[in-house]
Amino acid sequence: MSATGVKIAAVGRYAPERIVTNADFEKTLETSDEWIVTRTGMKRRHYAAPEQATSDLAIAAARDALSRTNLTAQDIDCFIVATATPDYPFPATACIVASALGAIDKPAFDIEIACSGFIYGLTVGSSLVRAGVYRRVMLIGAETLSKITNQKDRGTAILFGDGAGAVILEASETDSFLSSELGSDGMKPELLQVAIGGSRRAADAAALDAGEQFIRMEGREVFKFAVTKMIDATDVALRKANLEKGDLDFLIPHQANRRIIDAAAKYLEMPPEKVLVNIEEYGNTSAASIPLALSEALDAGRIKDGDTIVFVGFGGGLSWGAVCWKWVA
Ligand code: ACO
Numbered sequence: 309m310s311a312t313g314v315k316i317a318a319v320g321r322y323a324p325e326r327i328v329t330n331a332d333f334e335k336t337l338e339t340s341d342e343w344i345v346t347r348t349g350m351k352r353r354h355y356a357a358p359e360q361a362t363s364d365l366a367i368a369a370a371r372d373a374l375s376r377t378n379l380t381a382q383d384i385d386c387f388i389v390a391t392a393t394p395d396y397p398f399p400a401t402a403c404i405v406a407s408a409l410g411a412i413d414k415p416a417f418d419i420e421i422a423c424s425g426f427i428y429g430l431t432v433g434s435s436l437v438r439a440g441v442y443r444r445v446m447l448i449g450a451e452t453l454s455k456i457t458n459q460k461d462r463g464t465a466i467l468f469g470d471g472a473g474a475v476i477l478e479a480s481e482t483d484s485f486l487s488s489e490l491g492s493d494g495m496k497p498e499l500l501q502v503a504i505g506g507s508r509r510a511a512d513a514a515a516l517d518a519g520e521q522f523i524r525m526e527g528r529e530v531f532k533f534a535v536t537k538m539i540d541a542t543d544v545a546l547r548k549a550n551l552e553k554g555d556l557d558f559l560i561p562h563q564a565n566r567r568i569i570d571a572a573a574k575y576l577e578m579p580p581e582k583v584l585v586n587i588e589e590y591g592n593t594s595a596a597s598i599p600l601a602l603s604e605a606l607d608a609g610r611i612k613d614g615d616t617i618v619f620v621g622f623g624g625g626l627s628w629g630a631v632c633w634k635w636v637a
Contacts (some may be wrong), residue, residue, distance in 0.1 A: 313362070313483030314437040315636040317379075317444070317473045320372025321352040321603035322365050323471040323590065328454075330466070332565040337462040344466050349566020353469025353591035361395045362472075362554050363404040366450035367601075369472035370409055373446070377476065381409035384476065385442035387416040388433055390425025390449045390595040391455055392624065393419055397505070405448065421492075423562050423623025425449055425595030426473075431488040431621060433477045438485060444571045449595035450476040455566030456502055458522035467564075469524070469591035472601020486632040487548035488614075489541045492625045499533075500528045500624040530626075534564060538572035543632035545618055549632040553577050555616055559604070563587040563597040572620075584610075594623065613637035 330341040344350055356365060366389055374381065387409075389402040401415035402540050419429045426449040432615050433445040444563055450472035457468045505511040505519045511521055538561060546552060559578050563570050573583045584601045593600060605611050615635040622628040 309624045312438060312440055312479045313481060313485070314434045314477050315480035315482065315484045317478035318373045318476045319599060319603040319606055320369045320374070320376060320474045321600050322368035322372060323600070324356045324360060324365065326355045326357065326487045328350050328355050332468050336459065337465060337629065339462045339466060340408055347567070348442060349585070350466065350591045351588045356452045356470045360452065362391050362393050362450045362452045363395050363402050363408065365452065365470060365472035366401065366405045366448045366474070367451065369474040370405060370431060370446055371430055373403065373474040373476050379444070379476070381406070381411040382443045384411055384446045384481045385414065386436060386445045387411065387414060388419060388429050388445060390418060390419045390421070390429040391451055391483065392422045392425065392594050393452045394420070401450070402553050421623070421625060421627050423564065423592070423594045423597070424621045424625065424627040424629050426598045427619055427621045427629035427631055428490060429595075431490060431629070434485045437477050437479050438483070443479045445477040446474060447477060449597070450495045450517065451594045451596045453523070453592070453594055458519050458524055459490060460519070461522070463527055464523050464525055467592050469593050471593040471596040471600050473591055473596050473600055473603050474508065475602070477585055480634045480636055481535040484634050484636050486551070486634055487545045488629065488631045489544040490629040491537070491541065492627040494625060496626070497624075498524070499529050500524070529566065531568060533626055534568045534622045535571045537628035538568065538620050539575045540573070541628050542576055542618050545630035545632045551616065551632065556619045557615040558582050558584060558605070558611065560584045560598055560601050560617055560619050561600065562623070563590065564592045564622070611635050
């Protein structure tokens with residue numbers, strides 16, 4: 309084992325075909341396009357087809373990432389899927405993804421820390437590469453949140469969408485990983501959770517009748533926490549990397565609410581062109597939102613060699629994290 313640097317060698321993405329617009333929600337809920345756009349910045353989200361599971365989205369994003377390289381799945385040494393919507397409680401979705409891609413006998417595991425999943429996964433995957441344990445790690449953020457969203461609850465139905473983003477982390481002489489700041493507070497899991505189906509409470513008939521299989525959220529509480537933690541985590545990650553706000557070229561935040569992103573960007577003195585936002589098109593795709601935004605920005609030619617980026621997210625747990633990254637082309 310030898311210590312090395314890490315870089316992102318390729319990024320891919322996938323979003324299901326079906327698009328659900330604010331106008332669609334106007335037909336089924338007491339809501340309006342105007343309310344949704346003003347309060348969240350969202351206009352559309354992509355929904356998986358009934359037969360599509362999270363692994364299907366993850367596989368498509370991973371194939372897209374691989375197609376941008378000369379690599380095959382066999383060249384990847386380890387697969388990590390960050391998701392709050394796994395195919396099953398077990399086995400891990402990553403095992404299904406690795407085998408479907410044609411990777412034989414490779415290590416594969418999931419990270420379940422809701423919307424912070426990509427940030428945690430980037431820290432873990434990069435550390436495995438930097439420690440010399442693996443030369444290449446495929447990290448995929450993938451979600452089918454539409455399947456755990458209560459379509460009768462206007463407070464949550466409009467927020468969530470489905471998608472996947474995949475990054476190939478690879479050993480590199482120039483190190484992209486500058487710092488990481490992760491955190492959690494599990495004192496109030498009920499602020500944002502799916503309450504049944506685990507070992508605490510069974511998914512029995514009464515719970516299902518009450519709709520407890522769906523995401524439950526205290527929106528206002530989560531909102532306040534999100535702004536504070538996005539700012540704090542970014543500040544600490546920058547400090548750990550010996551950088552200041554002015555050194556940042558891009559902020560790539562978890563896409564939960566346009567107003568949360570704008571409030572954090574304002575404090576961080578980031579002009580709009582340096583903050584990557586695609587919430588209009590996808591809504592909140594949890595662990596997939598950051599790699600989706602990264603993938604689109606790269607395709608648009610916005611990110612250049614040497615750019616300094618902070619990836620920052622928060623979510624259920626409660627949990628949060630930021631990674632400071634130097635882009636290596
Ligand atoms: N359409 C119309 N009215 C609505 C809707 C809707 N879709 N949803 C809520 N309202 C109403 C409420 O009922 C309330 O009405 P009332 O005043 O008569 O009680 C009013 O609008 C205001 O409600 P608030 O909850 O205060 O609205 P707010 O401005 O806070 O926006 C929102 C709600 C969008 C949910 C916001 O709180 C938010 O984005 N919170 C954070 C969400 C988040 O980041 N989640 C992260 C999930 S990450 C993960 O791990 C899955």
